[in-house]
Structures are given as C-alpha cells and as structure tokens.
Amino acid sequence: MGVNNRDVLAIGASAGGVSALRFLASEFPPDLPAAVLMVIHLPTQFHSSLDAILSQNGPLPATFAADGEPLERSHI
Numbered sequence: 001m002g003v004n005n006r007d008v009l010a011i012g013a014s015a016g017g018v019s020a021l022r023f024l025a026s027e028f029p030p031d032l033p034a035a036v037l038m039v040i041h042l043p044t045q046f047h048s049s050l051d052a053i054l055s056q057n058g059p060l061p062a063t064f065a066a067d068g069e070p071l072e073r074s075h076i
Contacts, residue, residue, distance in 0.1 A: 007034035008071060014041050018053065025058035025076060032060060035071035051076075 009032075013021055021038055028036065042048055054062035054076050062076035 007073070008037060009034050010037040010039070012039045012041075018050070021050070022053060022057045025054040025060065025062065028058055028060050028076075030059035030074065032074050035073060036060065036076040037065075037071075038062070038076055 011021065011024065017040060021040065025038075038050070038054065040048070040050060051062045051064050054060075058076075060074055060076050
C-alpha cells in the first residue's frame, strides 16, 4: 500500500543521534497515519542494526529502505 496522501515524517541525525531516534520511535503511536523516514549519518564501512533497534524501542516496525519500495503508514 502506498501512502496516498503522502503523509511523511522525515528525520535526520548525525552518528551520535541514535538515542534521539530511539526516543522518537518509542513515542510514536502504533497507528501513526504517516510513513516515517529516519536517516543517520554513519561511515560507509559501519554495518548498522538501526532497524532492529528502532523496532525494539517502539510500536512501529522499522526496516531499511529498498529501491522502489512503496512507503507505508505506521512504518519506519
């Protein structure tokens, strides 16, 4: 399902912003009527588990984006 009305929340952070992103993820309602895009600046050689961290800290599932994947409401 694509986000028809394009309700999108975009959040960016530097490498030190993981705790802030975790806090935000914990505060989202489970029925958030928007897709959430979270971006964090990390070195290219650093393998991140940010999707698992965010999923564990809040009610919304989080996954890394894939090329061409549609946005989904209530999903990070």
